[in-house]
Each structure stands twice: as structure tokens, then as C-alpha cells.
Amino acid sequence: QVQLVESGGGLVQPGDSLRLSCAASGRAFSNYPMGWFRQAPGKEREFVATINRSGGLTYYADSVKGRFAISRDNAQNTVYLQMNSLKPEDTAIYYCAVNRRTYVSATYYEKDEYSYWGQGTQVTVSS
Numbered sequence: 001q002v003q004l005v006e007s008g009g010g011l012v013q014p015g016d017s018l019r020l021s022c023a024a025s026g027r028a029f030s031n032y033p034m035g036w037f038r039q040a041p042g043k044e045r046e047f048v049a050t051i052n053r054s055g056g057l058t059y060y061a062d063s064v065k066g067r068f069a070i071s072r073d074n075a076q077n078t079v080y081l082q083m084n085s086l087k088p089e090d091t092a093i094y095y096c097a098v099n100r101r102t103y104v105s106a107t108y109y110e111k112d113e114y115s116y117w118g119q120g121t122q123v124t125v126s127s
Contacts (some may be wrong), residue, residue: 001118002027004096020081022096030074033099035114036081038092047109064098086125093120
């Protein structure tokens with residue numbers, strides 16, 4: 001069993017920054033890629049970013065490229081999402097997830113690639 005707990009969400013103004021954290025337990029964290037997804041009201045859950053086991057390979061959705069950065073600390077079993085230059089359209093519940101594979105596949109952006117999910121943390125960007 002895997003448990004993922006996200007934190008760090010909140011209400012911020014456009015242009016502000018936030019750092020989300022996702023603490024994992026119950027599995028060999030360093031053996032699996034991790035991902036961040038988000039879901040806005042009335043919309044499908046969408047891919048945001050993913051990172052491989054070592055942290056040396058990352059992919060981003062076009063909508064966040066250049067503004068968001070995913071990283072991980074395997075010693076702390078934690079994955080992070082640094083979000084800069086936030087926009088109102090970034091408002092969503094953000095979820096972290098564990099990849100079902102031990103490598104980042106070509107379909108890393110698909111929800112089905114991920115086997116465990118956290119409960120999410122709300123990010124609201126509003127003036």
C-alpha cells in the first residue's frame with residue numbers, strides 16, 4: 001500500500017509562487033517516476049509534470065513549461081512542484097501520483113500510467 005500526502009496549496013495572487021510537496025510512504029519511493037496532475041472545476045484531470053527515478057529527466061505540459069519545476073528528494077521520499085508566475089488558469093486541485101512502471105514511458109502524460117494518487121491540494125490564483 002502506498003500513501004501520498006500533498007501539501008503547500010493555498011490562495012495566491014497572479015504572478016506569485018507556491019511550492020507543493022508530496023510525501024510518500026509504503027513503497028520504495030526511489031524506484032518509481034512520480035507525476036503531478038491537476039483538475040480544475042468541470043474539467044478533466046490533466047498532466048502537469050513528471051520526473052524519473054533519479055530526478056535527471058523531467059517532462060512538462062506546454063501550459064506550465066518554463067514556469068513550473070518538478071524535483072524530488074529520494075532521501076526524504078518527497079516530490080516537489082515549484083510553481084512560479086502563477087496565473088488564474090492554474091487554479092485547480094493538484095495531485096501527485098506514482099508511476100506504475102519503473103521508467104518514464106512515451107505515454108507519461110496519461111493518467112493510466114499512474115497507479116497511486118494522493119488526495120490533492122487546492123491551489124487558487126485570484127486577485
